[in-house]
Amino acid sequence: MNAVWLISAGIVGGVLGGMGFGGGTLLLPILTFFFSVPYKLAAWVNLVVFLPTAVVALVVHSKNRTVEWRAVWQVIVPAVLGLVAGALLMGKVSERLLRRAFGVFLIFVGSISVFAVLFGFFKKNAKN
């Protein structure tokens, strides 16, 4: 695979992530469709490349005191339980099923987000 193109794919994912969109939700499709990376490997790449940027972002945010640690704990505890359940399920699910399930997830979250954005937009304009 061409190195320059792979770096470009990372830039696209990074820019979206840096702007606060879920960068991975696009990096995963880019890697699987344009680079034919097997889904599980693309998943690993997506998880790993998020880490350095996240560390820097977290340091900056916690210095600015924008992290609500109490809330973080409230979400992290159930999230760890979900992670354990997901990890146990992982070996039992085929790559094909994972891709489809992720497709459903993207459509579902994407649609809700569209409504949320439109709703927020009209609400804001109605106020002004």
Next chain:
Amino acid sequence: MREKREGRKGKIPLKNFLKKALATVLGALSGGVNVLFGGGGGMLVAPALRYGLGIEEKRAHASAIAVMLPLSTVSAAIYTMRGVWDVRLGLLVGCGAVLGGAMGALLLKKVPKTALSLLFYGVMIYAGVKFLK
């Protein structure tokens, strides 16, 4: 506004309970989704913090990173232990992601957020449809 709120006082505990339940369910889903799909957990954690725990948008995004960092670290470790990894691929895409991350943070204040959000979610839905095949 204030009177209205006081009038509804009796309903507030139930509403708070439901909101906390929403945050808990979304949190649990985010952990599972993130390890199974290799991402997307943040898309659930941000609304859990915002709508479930009532945290304002910017702070919710910042706090979501604090949730996602340990989750993604552990998830990535699980993949690696299962033999799913590729150093070259990780390094190349990773270099791009670090560069892009800085660009994104700088660009954030200069772009029309609503239009960009809609474009982003549109592409996301399109990618979702492609994954179904």
